[in-house]
Amino acid sequence: MLRLDGVTKVFRTGVFGRAAFTAVSDVTFDVEQGEIVSLIGESGSGKTTVGRMILRLTRATAGAVTMDGRDVATLGRTDVRAYYGSVQGIFQDPFSSYNPVFKVDRVLGMIRTNYLPGMSDADWKAKVRGSLEAVGLEPADVLGKYPHQLSGGQLQRLLIARALMLELRFLVADEIISMLDASTRIDVLNLLGDLRARGLGVLFVTHDLALGNYISDRTIILRRGRVVEMGSTRKVFDRPAHPYTQMLLTSVPHLSEKWGAGAVEAPTALDDASDGPLRPIDDDHFVAI
Amino acid sequence: MAAAGQQADLLATPEVAMTGEGATGEDGGPRGARSEILHFAFRNTKLVVGLTVVLAFLTLAIVGPWLTDATPFEFGYPLGEPPSRAHWLGTTSPGQDVYAQFVYGLRSSFIVGALAAAVAAALGMAIGFVSGYLGGVVDEVLSMLTNIVLVIPTLAVLIIVSAYLSVGSLFSEAMLIGLTSWPWAARAIRAQTFSLGSRDFVSLARLSGQSTVKVIVREIAPNMSSYLFLTFILLFGGSVLTAATLDFLGLGPSQVMSLGLMMNNAVSNAALQLGMWWWFIPPGIGITAVVGGLYIMNVGLDEVFNPRLRRT
Amino acid sequence: MSLAVDNLRVYYRTLRGDVKALDGVTFGVADREIMGIAGESGCGKTTLGKSLIRLDSRMRVVEGTVTLDGVRMPIEDDRAMNEYRFRDVSIVPQYAMSALNPIRKIGRMISELLTARGVSYDETFPELSRRLALVGLGDAVLDRYPIELSGGMKQRVVMVLSTLLNPSLLIADELTSALDVSTQKAVAEMLVEFRDRGFVKSTIVITHDLSVLYQIADTILVMYAGKLVEKAPAAELTASPKHPYTQLLLASLPEVGVRFAEKRLTGIPGRPPSLLNPPKGCRFRARCPLAFDKCAEEPPFTEVAPGRYAACWKAAA
Numbered sequence A: 001m002l003r004l005d006g007v008t009k010v011f012r013t014g015v016f017g018r019a020a021f022t023a024v025s026d027v028t029f030d031v032e033q034g035e036i037v038s039l040i041g042e043s044g045s046g047k048t049t050v051g052r053m054i055l056r057l058t059r060a061t062a063g064a065v066t067m068d069g070r071d072v073a074t075l076g077r078t079d080v081r082a083y084y085g086s087v088q089g090i091f092q093d094p095f096s097s098y099n100p101v102f103k104v105d106r107v108l109g110m111i112r113t114n115y116l117p118g119m120s121d122a123d124w125k126a127k128v129r130g131s132l133e134a135v136g137l138e139p140a141d142v143l144g145k146y147p148h149q150l151s152g153g154q155l156q157r158l159l160i161a162r163a164l165m166l167e168l169r170f171l172v173a174d175e176i177i178s179m180l181d182a183s184t185r186i187d188v189l190n191l192l193g194d195l196r197a198r199g200l201g202v203l204f205v206t207h208d209l210a211l212g213n214y215i216s217d218r219t220i221i222l223r224r225g226r227v228v229e230m231g232s233t234r235k236v237f238d239r240p241a242h243p244y245t246q247m248l249l250t251s252v253p254h255l256s257e258k259w260g261a262g263a264v265e266a267p268t269a270l271d272d273a274s275d276g277p278l279r280p281i282d283d284d285h286f287v288a289i
Numbered sequence B: 001m002a003a004a005g006q007q008a009d010l011l012a013t014p015e016v017a018m019t020g021e022g023a024t025g026e027d028g029g030p031r032g033a034r035s036e037i038l039h040f041a042f043r044n045t046k047l048v049v050g051l052t053v054v055l056a057f058l059t060l061a062i063v064g065p066w067l068t069d070a071t072p073f074e075f076g077y078p079l080g081e082p083p084s085r086a087h088w089l090g091t092t093s094p095g096q097d098v099y100a101q102f103v104y105g106l107r108s109s110f111i112v113g114a115l116a117a118a119v120a121a122a123l124g125m126a127i128g129f130v131s132g133y134l135g136g137v138v139d140e141v142l143s144m145l146t147n148i149v150l151v152i153p154t155l156a157v158l159i160i161v162s163a164y165l166s167v168g169s170l171f172s173e174a175m176l177i178g179l180t181s182w183p184w185a186a187r188a189i190r191a192q193t194f195s196l197g198s199r200d201f202v203s204l205a206r207l208s209g210q211s212t213v214k215v216i217v218r219e220i221a222p223n224m225s226s227y228l229f230l231t232f233i234l235l236f237g238g239s240v241l242t243a244a245t246l247d248f249l250g251l252g253p254s255q256v257m258s259l260g261l262m263m264n265n266a267v268s269n270a271a272l273q274l275g276m277w278w279w280f281i282p283p284g285i286g287i288t289a290v291v292g293g294l295y296i297m298n299v300g301l302d303e304v305f306n307p308r309l310r311r312t
Numbered sequence C: 001m002s003l004a005v006d007n008l009r010v011y012y013r014t015l016r017g018d019v020k021a022l023d024g025v026t027f028g029v030a031d032r033e034i035m036g037i038a039g040e041s042g043c044g045k046t047t048l049g050k051s052l053i054r055l056d057s058r059m060r061v062v063e064g065t066v067t068l069d070g071v072r073m074p075i076e077d078d079r080a081m082n083e084y085r086f087r088d089v090s091i092v093p094q095y096a097m098s099a100l101n102p103i104r105k106i107g108r109m110i111s112e113l114l115t116a117r118g119v120s121y122d123e124t125f126p127e128l129s130r131r132l133a134l135v136g137l138g139d140a141v142l143d144r145y146p147i148e149l150s151g152g153m154k155q156r157v158v159m160v161l162s163t164l165l166n167p168s169l170l171i172a173d174e175l176t177s178a179l180d181v182s183t184q185k186a187v188a189e190m191l192v193e194f195r196d197r198g199f200v201k202s203t204i205v206i207t208h209d210l211s212v213l214y215q216i217a218d219t220i221l222v223m224y225a226g227k228l229v230e231k232a233p234a235a236e237l238t239a240s241p242k243h244p245y246t247q248l249l250l251a252s253l254p255e256v257g258v259r260f261a262e263k264r265l266t267g268i269p270g271r272p273p274s275l276l277n278p279p280k281g282c283r284f285r286a287r288c289p290l291a292f293d294k295c296a297e298e299p300p301f302t303e304v305a306p307g308r309y310a311a312c313w314k315a316a317a
Helices: A047-054 A077-086 A105-115 A121-134 A152-164 A182-197 A209-215 A233-238 A243-251 B029-043 B045-067 B098-134 B136-151 B154-164 B170-180 B183-197 B200-207 B212-248 B259-268 B277-305 C045-051 C106-116 C121-134 C139-143 C151-162 C181-196 C210-216 C234-239 C244-251
Strands: A002-013 A019-031 A036-041 A062-067 A087-090 A170-174 A201-206 A218-223 A226-232 A278-282 A285-288 C003-014 C017-029 C034-038 C059-068 C089-092 C169-173 C202-207 C219-224 C227-233 C302-305 C308-310
Touching (some): A019 A047, A047 A087, A077 A105, A209 A233, B098 B136, B136 B183, B170 B212, B200 B212, B259 B277, C121 C151, C181 C210, C227 C234
Antiparallel strands (some): A002 A019, A226 A285, C219 C227
């Protein structure tokens, strides 16, 4: 359904744009309907840039992002609107995602104006109610309120409800729960699971391995803009093959066992020049070695 | 990289602790914020003092001319008389009524100030918003334009232009000033637009199919409203001052009385040496008070809008 | 007892009234103990950390005392606390690494800070150098600007700086929140090392991340809505929590190994109460699955088992 082919993004920086910074380098993967793919990386890995390219908020420097075979960068104006009718994104900071001078209803209202103009008021109210219930929100609790009156969890759920009002096929969820309290995180994450059951494809961008392991079917490990390991979540987590993945897994703090006493290789010691192209080492398990 | 935690910034403030079941829901966002702003506004000395001064002179400019039958250019009054009951601010050497000149001059100052500020603000906003939001080549070109106009010594240009094109009316004077004082507003607005444009709600608006113009007008501008207001007031003050300077140099409209023109006349008639204080002190005070009042208002307003500058 | 906090109440002044951010907190931290304070947003842990060093002018100490090494700390008085800051009590605040002045070289910033505190930079330099080497940074870092350093490096510089004068109490506020998982481990382990080497006596680590606390803290204190709800040695708390809030919180954390398809985790429904007018009785009552009549009366924070404290009528049973 959604495919990235050799996608690269180079940012120009410095005076007159002479310096170049490669955020994403030759990334290839695909996401099918009804599956959640985790894009796991630390800061500077380029994971947010990948999400933004899929959402057409940034243009790829090389390579192509295609939806059902069509390159999303070449879409004309009406096609872009149709694209957003089936592909949406949710970002990390719920409070930054809402315009603070307006009520939260407005984010739903924008969808109505641009995508469902002919709908009657009664139908619209029913649709809103249905979407809110699907994400576990009470209409009376959230409608007519301003963003600062609601919690981060409610705001993120409202954004998911907004995405559901369209005939969505793909969702980019960029660190959507990292700014939420621990007690509400899991409920929002479970919502992604419910969306998957409805046939939605989700790219779950995160730095948190435990979350990726919990919810996703396949996992992609990104390091400095390159894919270093990729495959079914179970295989990547149970038998990590790339030293970077192994390092990440040993650094995650657990609640039942202490960090190993053995010294862990610092990330900088891993020579990324040794990363070759992605090679399959098992059915649905690829490593760049 | 943002914190992988809760709304960490809000943790240390009481705001987050106030939402929840017990929260007062009636205080809607901007409405609640507005009453909070008014609360601080009335308590801010600078704002109150500045506003009072400006409003006082504005009242004088509107009402003053109604209180006298004399007109600024009318001759025939006693020559060079100090203030008296007949002529509240005395008369000029050639026999004109100073009070009439003063209040009509105030009117001109306000009109030119407001008009020029409006032109400069409109231009500054148009260029600043577009430049800040679109970025890329458009931004490069507009920025270059802004920088060029910014660097040109405005007063020198105005002097030269005024000398060649006779500035006959307040309107043309205002246009001239407006067309040369927009650059710094454009730069400031561009910078603010940059930072606002990177906020997620702008991305979300794009993902909802909003057009560029709509995004600027309905997402970005409302979040900068206090800033735009402050910019307008600063432009107002600056325009009044520039107009007074031009008029003083004799480059303003000569058929319309203005405070600067009054001072020009006073100096050419050696009012200072002759001790005719009633001729040159009122316009001086007028300009200083209006411009100074506006600037002080601005500082006060900044404190009101920006919680971090408040001293309480 | 190195640090003793007794019935501390700290409120924030706002236009709408007092926000009771910290409402009667009593605990102690022993010498060489690392105490972790955990809780979600609005629980008061950051307020607690800040009030121990008095950093915010909107805060008002309503009641309570803080004693460090037997000396009563003048936390209500900003000026008086100046004597103690940096020498006896030191803090690594949230976002410390973003607070480094971008136009100052690190070395210059450190020397300015030390001079402002009446400490000679030249005399302290050998020790500074030694500690920088200890955390894996050379002297070269003193010659760099903050923008040239990575997040982890900045965090380490800030930690060395905060502990330079061997304070009795170090408060680390959300030290690892903004860091990558690998740097997080390095920085957390550094805290333990500083304690082991005697650079600090007692440490308070404030964070929402219980798993990091399990790794490095000796004791964990859980807070909710301005009050203490549970205190226990780290391993015991995570293995068998006694307060319903702690139990639910731990149950909502996904571990590497738990998958959605196999075991669907749940969060805690509802939200923490408003601290403008907190409810009477137990503050967790509205969200607690074990709530019963007696919860209308506020449960005391008492010892329910040796070394285990909880504020819950059910736990005391």
